[in-house]
Amino acid sequence: MRVLIMQEVSPAGLAELEGHELVRGSDPSGCDGVVCYLIDRIDEAFLATPGLRGLATVSVGLDHIDLAAAERHRIPIAYTPDVLTEATADLTFALLLGAARRLGQSERYLRAGRWQSWSFDLLLGTDVHGKTLGIIGPGRIGRAVARRADGFSMRVLFAGRDRSELERVLAESDFVVVTVPLSESTRHLIGAAELARMKQGAILVNTSRGPVVDEAALAESLASGHLGGAGLDVFENEPHVHPALLACENALMVPHIASATRETRDGMARLACRGLAQILRGERPPNLANPQVWPVEAESR
Ligand code: DGY
Numbered sequence: 001m002r003v004l005i006m007q008e009v010s011p012a013g014l015a016e017l018e019g020h021e022l023v024r025g026s027d028p029s030g031c032d033g034v035v036c037y038l039i040d041r042i043d044e045a046f047l048a049t050p051g052l053r054g055l056a057t058v059s060v061g062l063d064h065i066d067l068a069a070a071e072r073h074r075i076p077i078a079y080t081p082d083v084l085t086e087a088t089a090d091l092t093f094a095l096l097l098g099a100a101r102r103l104g105q106s107e108r109y110l111r112a113g114r115w116q117s118w119s120f121d122l123l124l125g126t127d128v129h130g131k132t133l134g135i136i137g138p139g140r141i142g143r144a145v146a147r148r149a150d151g152f153s154m155r156v157l158f159a160g161r162d163r164s165e166l167e168r169v170l171a172e173s174d175f176v177v178v179t180v181p182l183s184e185s186t187r188h189l190i191g192a193a194e195l196a197r198m199k200q201g202a203i204l205v206n207t208s209r210g211p212v213v214d215e216a217a218l219a220e221s222l223a224s225g226h227l228g229g230a231g232l233d234v235f236e237n238e239p240h241v242h243p244a245l246l247a248c249e250n251a252l253m254v255p256h257i258a259s260a261t262r263e264t265r266d267g268m269a270r271l272a273c274r275g276l277a278q279i280l281r282g283e284r285p286p287n288l289a290n291p292q293v294w295p296v297e298a299e300s301r
Pocket of ligand 1: 038058059060061062084258259
């Protein structure tokens with residue numbers, strides 16, 4: 001079996017594909033399987049490649065894959081749920097704390113040699129403990145963030161798909177964390193109107209996908225002083241960051257690293273590659289993203 005590896009995969013992952021012929025690049029022609037990442041665009045033409053029998057993405061997000069086309073072409077997809085939940089929740093909480101306590105600004109201030117003396121009102125932030133946390137997206141990662149909030153005695157509110165629930169959570173929360181997957185229904189879910197509903201001085205954290213938040217509206221809200229801060233791991237047009245956001249001192253921003261720990265990335269690589277090996281052996285993997293294509297009939301190819 002020939003497997004196309006589209007980006008670097010750790011040895012722990014590749015070990016799961018032992019016995020397969022591995023090729024590097026972006027052209028799936030002649031390959032039985034593919035291992036991709038969220039930066040690879042997997043469109044209809046890609047999925048229609050003759051002989052392609054399965055795909056693994058080393059991600060929990062699936063928005064880079066045309067899922068409807070995968071269903072039409074009966075291509076099973078292995079992905080990486082669960083294994084990155086805790087690391088992503090850790091980074092989400094780190095951004096929340098960092099934005100609340102102005103860690104980015106404080107470090108820039110110190111490194112610039114501007115620190116002259118301790119002072120009573122230097123870089124004042126806002127308390128986290130005892131505050132209200134709104135979680136938009138009550139999935140695995142949202143619930144893991146809630147467990148961390150419990151340790152800070154926070155009141156936790158959840159919003160799912162219900163619009164009135166979303167509006168209530170936005171209006172009542174001191175911190176709002178966005179953990180929904182990107183789809184047509186969540187694109188710009190948080191726009192100017194939603195930001196305006198948030199409390200004066202509230203903090204928004206996004207570790208889901210950039211396009212869930214309207215970046216231009218967010219930058220405007222931060223610059224106007226309506227929002228107190230933001231913690232961002234993801235951006236609308238990665239790796240490009242909106243210049244208006246870069247100009248906001250109160251935005252704490254990191255380059256899409258929520259799952260970037262050695263242990264978690266190895267776990268993701270292993271899970272994805274193992275899932276693909278199972279698909280290519282004709283076994284249903286436990287981490288199948290599109291169970292509706294299973295079992296794949298030989299005659300459907
Ligand atoms: C994912 O897996 O979708 C994250 O965004 C990167 O780990």
